[in-house]
Amino acid sequence: MALELNQVTKKFGEFTAVDNLSLAIGEGTMYGFLGANGAGKTTTFRMILGLLNATEGRITWKGQPIDYGTSHTIGYLPEERGLYPKMKVEDQLVFLGELRGMKRNDAKAAIRKWLDRFEVPQNLNKKVEELSKGNQQKIQVIAALMHNPELVILDEPFSGLDPVNVEMLKSAVKEVRDQGATIVFSSHRMDHVEELCEQLSIVHKGQQIVEGSLRDVKRSFGRQNVRIRSDYDLTGLQSVSGVRNASYALDGAVFQVTDDETAHALLQEALNAGPVRHFSIEEPSLQDIFIAKVGNEHA
Numbered sequence: 001m002a003l004e005l006n007q008v009t010k011k012f013g014e015f016t017a018v019d020n021l022s023l024a025i026g027e028g029t030m031y032g033f034l035g036a037n038g039a040g041k042t043t044t045f046r047m048i049l050g051l052l053n054a055t056e057g058r059i060t061w062k063g064q065p066i067d068y069g070t071s072h073t074i075g076y077l078p079e080e081r082g083l084y085p086k087m088k089v090e091d092q093l094v095f096l097g098e099l100r101g102m103k104r105n106d107a108k109a110a111i112r113k114w115l116d117r118f119e120v121p122q123n124l125n126k127k128v129e130e131l132s133k134g135n136q137q138k139i140q141v142i143a144a145l146m147h148n149p150e151l152v153i154l155d156e157p158f159s160g161l162d163p164v165n166v167e168m169l170k171s172a173v174k175e176v177r178d179q180g181a182t183i184v185f186s187s188h189r190m191d192h193v194e195e196l197c198e199q200l201s202i203v204h205k206g207q208q209i210v211e212g213s214l215r216d217v218k219r220s221f222g223r224q225n226v227r228i229r230s231d232y233d234l235t236g237l238q239s240v241s242g243v244r245n246a247s248y249a250l251d252g253a254v255f256q257v258t259d260d261e262t263a264h265a266l267l268q269e270a271l272n273a274g275p276v277r278h279f280s281i282e283e284p285s286l287q288d289i290f291i292a293k294v295g296n297e298h299a
Protein backbone atom coordinates (compact mmCIF):
# COMPACT_ATOMS: atom_id res chain seq x y z
CA MET A 1 0.00 0.00 0.00
CA ALA A 2 1.23 3.47 -0.85
CA LEU A 3 -0.26 5.40 2.04
CA GLU A 4 -0.75 3.66 5.37
CA LEU A 5 -2.15 4.86 8.64
CA ASN A 6 -1.69 2.37 11.42
CA GLN A 7 -3.80 2.86 14.57
CA VAL A 8 -3.46 6.63 14.48
CA THR A 9 -4.86 8.70 17.33
CA LYS A 10 -4.78 12.47 17.81
CA LYS A 11 -5.66 14.07 21.11
CA PHE A 12 -5.97 17.77 21.81
CA GLY A 13 -5.68 17.79 25.60
CA GLU A 14 -8.38 15.42 26.86
CA PHE A 15 -10.30 15.55 23.57
CA THR A 16 -9.76 12.75 21.05
CA ALA A 17 -10.16 14.16 17.52
CA VAL A 18 -8.99 10.99 15.72
CA ASP A 19 -9.38 7.64 17.44
CA ASN A 20 -7.30 4.61 16.46
CA LEU A 21 -7.69 5.15 12.71
CA SER A 22 -6.18 2.68 10.24
CA LEU A 23 -6.24 3.22 6.46
CA ALA A 24 -4.46 1.51 3.59
CA ILE A 25 -4.61 3.39 0.30
CA GLY A 26 -3.28 1.81 -2.89
CA GLU A 27 -0.99 3.64 -5.29
CA GLY A 28 -2.80 5.32 -8.19
CA THR A 29 -6.21 5.09 -6.56
CA MET A 30 -8.75 7.71 -5.55
CA TYR A 31 -9.86 7.50 -1.92
CA GLY A 32 -12.88 9.26 -0.41
CA PHE A 33 -12.74 10.37 3.19
CA LEU A 34 -16.18 11.22 4.49
CA GLY A 35 -17.53 12.51 7.73
CA ALA A 36 -19.78 15.15 9.23
CA ASN A 37 -18.36 18.48 10.40
CA GLY A 38 -15.83 17.91 13.14
CA ALA A 39 -15.41 14.20 12.38
CA GLY A 40 -11.61 14.48 12.21
CA LYS A 41 -10.90 14.66 8.46
CA THR A 42 -8.74 17.80 8.40
CA THR A 43 -6.87 16.67 11.50
CA THR A 44 -6.10 13.37 9.74
CA PHE A 45 -4.87 15.17 6.62
CA ARG A 46 -2.63 17.42 8.71
CA MET A 47 -1.12 14.38 10.38
CA ILE A 48 -0.54 12.68 7.01
CA LEU A 49 1.27 15.80 5.82
CA GLY A 50 3.36 16.04 8.98
CA LEU A 51 1.81 19.40 9.93
CA LEU A 52 0.53 17.83 13.15
CA ASN A 53 2.12 15.02 15.14
CA ALA A 54 -0.02 11.97 15.87
CA THR A 55 -0.43 11.23 19.57
CA GLU A 56 -0.19 7.52 18.78
CA GLY A 57 0.25 5.37 15.70
CA ARG A 58 2.31 5.49 12.53
CA ILE A 59 1.78 7.08 9.10
CA THR A 60 3.88 6.11 6.10
CA TRP A 61 3.98 6.98 2.39
CA LYS A 62 5.66 4.22 0.39
CA GLY A 63 7.04 2.79 3.62
CA GLN A 64 8.58 6.05 4.91
CA PRO A 65 7.25 8.76 7.21
CA ILE A 66 6.39 11.97 5.36
CA ASP A 67 8.81 14.76 6.21
CA TYR A 68 10.44 17.80 4.65
CA GLY A 69 12.41 15.61 2.25
CA THR A 70 9.32 14.02 0.69
CA SER A 71 7.06 17.04 0.86
CA HIS A 72 7.75 18.13 -2.77
CA THR A 73 6.11 14.89 -3.97
CA ILE A 74 2.88 15.86 -2.22
CA GLY A 75 0.14 18.26 -3.25
CA TYR A 76 -2.27 19.68 -0.69
CA LEU A 77 -5.43 21.71 -1.08
CA PRO A 78 -6.10 22.96 2.46
CA GLU A 79 -9.63 23.51 3.68
CA GLU A 80 -8.84 27.04 4.76
CA ARG A 81 -7.67 28.47 1.46
CA GLY A 82 -4.50 30.49 1.89
CA LEU A 83 -3.52 32.72 -1.02
CA TYR A 84 -2.00 36.18 -0.76
CA PRO A 85 -4.80 38.55 -1.90
CA LYS A 86 -2.51 41.31 -3.17
CA MET A 87 -0.17 39.07 -5.15
CA LYS A 88 -0.63 38.38 -8.85
CA VAL A 89 -1.68 34.86 -9.83
CA GLU A 90 1.47 34.06 -11.79
CA ASP A 91 3.87 35.44 -9.16
CA GLN A 92 2.08 33.55 -6.43
CA LEU A 93 2.04 30.24 -8.27
CA VAL A 94 5.68 30.57 -9.39
CA PHE A 95 6.61 31.19 -5.75
CA LEU A 96 4.65 28.12 -4.58
CA GLY A 97 6.05 25.99 -7.43
CA GLU A 98 9.62 26.99 -6.55
CA LEU A 99 8.95 26.10 -2.91
CA ARG A 100 8.12 22.61 -4.17
CA GLY A 101 11.35 22.32 -6.08
CA MET A 102 10.22 23.44 -9.56
CA LYS A 103 12.42 25.44 -11.89
CA ARG A 104 11.00 28.89 -12.68
CA ASN A 105 10.38 28.18 -16.36
CA ASP A 106 8.78 24.80 -15.65
CA ALA A 107 6.52 26.48 -13.12
CA LYS A 108 5.52 29.16 -15.66
CA ALA A 109 4.73 26.53 -18.30
CA ALA A 110 2.69 24.47 -15.83
CA ILE A 111 0.73 27.55 -14.72
CA ARG A 112 -0.21 28.40 -18.31
CA LYS A 113 -1.21 24.80 -19.00
CA TRP A 114 -3.45 24.65 -15.94
CA LEU A 115 -5.02 28.09 -16.44
CA ASP A 116 -5.93 27.00 -19.99
CA ARG A 117 -7.20 23.70 -18.67
CA PHE A 118 -9.47 25.54 -16.20
CA GLU A 119 -10.51 27.99 -18.93
CA VAL A 120 -9.19 31.08 -17.11
CA PRO A 121 -5.99 32.06 -19.00
CA GLN A 122 -7.01 35.74 -18.62
CA ASN A 123 -6.34 35.52 -14.86
CA LEU A 124 -2.57 35.08 -15.21
CA ASN A 125 -1.73 38.67 -14.29
CA LYS A 126 -4.65 39.47 -12.02
CA LYS A 127 -4.35 39.91 -8.30
CA VAL A 128 -5.98 37.11 -6.32
CA GLU A 129 -8.34 39.58 -4.60
CA GLU A 130 -9.78 40.53 -8.01
CA LEU A 131 -10.95 36.96 -8.65
CA SER A 132 -14.27 35.40 -7.71
CA LYS A 133 -14.24 32.76 -4.97
CA GLY A 134 -14.53 29.91 -7.47
CA ASN A 135 -11.66 31.29 -9.55
CA GLN A 136 -9.51 31.69 -6.44
CA GLN A 137 -10.24 28.07 -5.71
CA LYS A 138 -8.97 27.09 -9.16
CA ILE A 139 -5.68 28.89 -8.38
CA GLN A 140 -5.37 26.99 -5.14
CA VAL A 141 -6.07 23.70 -6.94
CA ILE A 142 -3.34 24.59 -9.46
CA ALA A 143 -0.97 25.19 -6.53
CA ALA A 144 -1.74 21.66 -5.32
CA LEU A 145 -1.26 19.98 -8.72
CA MET A 146 1.28 22.01 -10.72
CA HIS A 147 4.39 20.13 -9.52
CA ASN A 148 2.98 16.72 -10.59
CA PRO A 149 2.77 15.33 -7.05
CA GLU A 150 2.62 11.59 -6.43
CA LEU A 151 0.23 12.00 -3.51
CA VAL A 152 -2.56 14.58 -3.67
CA ILE A 153 -4.63 15.50 -0.62
CA LEU A 154 -7.69 17.60 -1.33
CA ASP A 155 -9.73 18.92 1.59
CA GLU A 156 -13.24 19.70 0.29
CA PRO A 157 -12.07 20.41 -3.28
CA PHE A 158 -15.57 20.95 -4.71
CA SER A 159 -16.96 23.34 -2.12
CA GLY A 160 -17.84 26.73 -3.54
CA LEU A 161 -17.65 25.65 -7.21
CA ASP A 162 -20.57 25.91 -9.63
CA PRO A 163 -21.69 22.72 -11.44
CA VAL A 164 -19.66 23.47 -14.60
CA ASN A 165 -16.50 24.03 -12.56
CA VAL A 166 -17.19 20.93 -10.47
CA GLU A 167 -17.19 18.86 -13.67
CA MET A 168 -13.99 20.56 -14.85
CA LEU A 169 -12.24 19.79 -11.58
CA LYS A 170 -13.52 16.21 -11.50
CA SER A 171 -12.12 15.50 -14.93
CA ALA A 172 -8.77 17.13 -14.01
CA VAL A 173 -8.54 15.06 -10.84
CA LYS A 174 -9.35 11.86 -12.76
CA GLU A 175 -6.65 12.68 -15.28
CA VAL A 176 -4.08 13.22 -12.51
CA ARG A 177 -5.11 9.84 -11.05
CA ASP A 178 -4.84 8.18 -14.47
CA GLN A 179 -1.29 9.49 -14.74
CA GLY A 180 -0.45 7.53 -11.59
CA ALA A 181 -1.03 9.87 -8.65
CA THR A 182 -2.69 8.67 -5.45
CA ILE A 183 -5.54 10.98 -4.48
CA VAL A 184 -7.29 11.33 -1.15
CA PHE A 185 -10.12 13.79 -0.79
CA SER A 186 -12.73 14.74 1.74
CA SER A 187 -16.20 15.78 0.81
CA HIS A 188 -19.66 16.24 2.20
CA ARG A 189 -21.07 15.51 -1.26
CA MET A 190 -21.73 11.78 -1.44
CA ASP A 191 -22.47 11.83 -5.18
CA HIS A 192 -18.95 13.10 -5.91
CA VAL A 193 -17.45 10.32 -3.85
CA GLU A 194 -19.66 7.69 -5.54
CA GLU A 195 -18.57 8.88 -8.92
CA LEU A 196 -14.85 9.20 -8.25
CA CYS A 197 -13.69 6.84 -5.53
CA GLU A 198 -12.79 3.17 -5.61
CA GLN A 199 -12.39 3.05 -1.84
CA LEU A 200 -13.80 5.12 0.98
CA SER A 201 -14.03 5.64 4.70
CA ILE A 202 -16.70 7.26 6.79
CA VAL A 203 -15.43 8.70 10.07
CA HIS A 204 -17.68 9.80 12.87
CA LYS A 205 -16.45 11.59 15.99
CA GLY A 206 -12.90 10.51 15.22
CA GLN A 207 -13.75 6.84 14.70
CA GLN A 208 -13.91 4.96 11.44
CA ILE A 209 -17.41 3.49 11.12
CA VAL A 210 -17.38 2.35 7.47
CA GLU A 211 -14.45 1.29 5.28
CA GLY A 212 -14.01 -0.52 2.00
CA SER A 213 -14.76 -0.44 -1.70
CA LEU A 214 -17.92 1.36 -2.79
CA ARG A 215 -19.43 -1.95 -3.90
CA ASP A 216 -18.68 -3.75 -0.60
CA VAL A 217 -19.91 -0.81 1.46
CA LYS A 218 -23.20 -0.87 -0.45
CA ARG A 219 -23.59 -4.65 -0.25
CA SER A 220 -22.83 -4.86 3.44
CA PHE A 221 -25.39 -2.14 4.21
CA GLY A 222 -28.09 -4.78 3.66
CA ARG A 223 -30.82 -2.43 2.49
CA GLN A 224 -32.16 -1.49 -0.90
CA ASN A 225 -34.46 1.21 -2.21
CA VAL A 226 -37.81 0.54 -3.83
CA ARG A 227 -38.87 3.39 -6.10
CA ILE A 228 -42.52 3.60 -7.14
CA ARG A 229 -44.09 6.26 -9.35
CA SER A 230 -47.83 6.54 -9.33
CA ASP A 231 -50.48 9.26 -9.54
CA TYR A 232 -52.29 7.60 -6.65
CA ASP A 233 -51.79 8.06 -2.90
CA LEU A 234 -48.87 5.92 -1.66
CA THR A 235 -48.69 7.24 1.91
CA GLY A 236 -50.31 4.11 3.36
CA LEU A 237 -47.47 1.94 2.01
CA GLN A 238 -44.99 2.88 4.73
CA SER A 239 -46.92 0.61 7.11
CA VAL A 240 -46.14 -2.45 4.95
CA SER A 241 -44.19 -4.85 7.16
CA GLY A 242 -40.41 -4.69 6.48
CA VAL A 243 -40.33 -1.04 5.35
CA ARG A 244 -37.50 0.77 7.22
CA ASN A 245 -37.93 4.24 5.85
CA ALA A 246 -40.10 6.11 3.35
CA SER A 247 -39.69 9.39 1.52
CA TYR A 248 -42.32 10.95 -0.69
CA ALA A 249 -42.09 13.23 -3.69
CA LEU A 250 -44.74 14.69 -6.01
CA ASP A 251 -44.62 11.79 -8.45
CA GLY A 252 -44.15 8.84 -6.09
CA ALA A 253 -42.09 7.49 -3.23
CA VAL A 254 -38.88 5.68 -2.24
CA PHE A 255 -38.99 2.98 0.45
CA GLN A 256 -35.97 1.45 2.18
CA VAL A 257 -36.35 -2.32 2.59
CA THR A 258 -34.11 -5.24 3.56
CA ASP A 259 -35.57 -8.01 1.39
CA ASP A 260 -37.25 -8.71 -1.95
CA GLU A 261 -40.49 -9.95 -0.33
CA THR A 262 -41.12 -6.50 1.14
CA ALA A 263 -40.42 -4.95 -2.28
CA HIS A 264 -43.03 -7.19 -3.90
CA ALA A 265 -45.53 -6.50 -1.12
CA LEU A 266 -45.04 -2.78 -1.78
CA LEU A 267 -45.69 -3.27 -5.49
CA GLN A 268 -48.88 -5.20 -4.71
CA GLU A 269 -50.12 -2.48 -2.36
CA ALA A 270 -49.29 0.24 -4.89
CA LEU A 271 -51.23 -1.62 -7.60
CA ASN A 272 -54.16 -1.91 -5.20
CA ALA A 273 -54.16 1.90 -4.95
CA GLY A 274 -54.07 2.41 -8.75
CA PRO A 275 -51.92 2.00 -11.88
CA VAL A 276 -48.13 2.12 -11.26
CA ARG A 277 -46.02 4.05 -13.80
CA HIS A 278 -42.63 2.90 -12.52
CA PHE A 279 -41.30 0.28 -10.12
CA SER A 280 -37.62 -0.44 -9.47
CA ILE A 281 -35.38 -1.98 -6.83
CA GLU A 282 -32.17 0.02 -6.54
CA GLU A 283 -28.99 -0.30 -4.53
CA PRO A 284 -28.66 2.20 -1.66
CA SER A 285 -26.90 5.46 -2.38
CA LEU A 286 -23.91 6.51 -0.31
CA GLN A 287 -26.13 9.31 0.98
CA ASP A 288 -28.57 6.69 2.38
CA ILE A 289 -25.68 4.87 4.06
CA PHE A 290 -24.13 8.05 5.46
CA ILE A 291 -27.44 9.20 6.93
CA ALA A 292 -28.19 5.78 8.43
CA LYS A 293 -24.72 5.51 9.98
CA VAL A 294 -24.01 9.08 11.02
CA GLY A 295 -27.52 10.30 11.73
CA ASN A 296 -30.02 12.65 10.21
CA GLU A 297 -28.87 15.63 12.20
CA HIS A 298 -25.55 15.68 10.31
CA ALA A 299 -26.81 14.98 6.80
Ligand SMILES: Nc1ncnc2c1ncn2[C@@H]1O[C@H](COP(=O)(O)OP(=O)(O)OP(=O)(O)O)[C@@H](O)[C@H]1O
Binding pocket: 012, 015, 017, 035, 036, 037, 038, 039, 040, 041, 042, 043, 044, 079
Ligand atom coordinates in the same frame (compact mmCIF):
# COMPACT_ATOMS: atom_id res chain seq x y z
N1 LIG B 1 -5.88 22.57 17.23
C1 LIG B 1 -6.98 22.07 17.78
N2 LIG B 1 -7.20 22.16 19.12
C2 LIG B 1 -8.29 21.61 19.68
N3 LIG B 1 -9.26 20.94 19.02
C3 LIG B 1 -9.10 20.83 17.70
C4 LIG B 1 -7.97 21.38 17.02
N4 LIG B 1 -8.09 21.08 15.69
C5 LIG B 1 -9.26 20.40 15.57
N5 LIG B 1 -9.86 20.25 16.76
C6 LIG B 1 -11.13 19.53 17.02
O1 LIG B 1 -11.01 18.24 16.48
C7 LIG B 1 -12.26 17.83 15.89
C8 LIG B 1 -12.02 17.41 14.45
O2 LIG B 1 -11.77 18.57 13.68
P1 LIG B 1 -11.45 18.49 12.10
O3 LIG B 1 -11.18 19.88 11.66
O4 LIG B 1 -10.42 17.47 11.87
O5 LIG B 1 -12.85 17.99 11.54
P2 LIG B 1 -13.33 17.83 10.02
O6 LIG B 1 -13.84 16.45 9.89
O7 LIG B 1 -12.27 18.27 9.09
O8 LIG B 1 -14.56 18.83 10.00
P3 LIG B 1 -15.16 19.78 8.80
O9 LIG B 1 -15.92 18.89 7.88
O10 LIG B 1 -16.06 20.71 9.57
O11 LIG B 1 -14.01 20.47 8.18
C9 LIG B 1 -13.22 19.00 16.06
O12 LIG B 1 -14.04 18.77 17.19
C10 LIG B 1 -12.29 20.18 16.28
O13 LIG B 1 -12.92 21.16 17.06
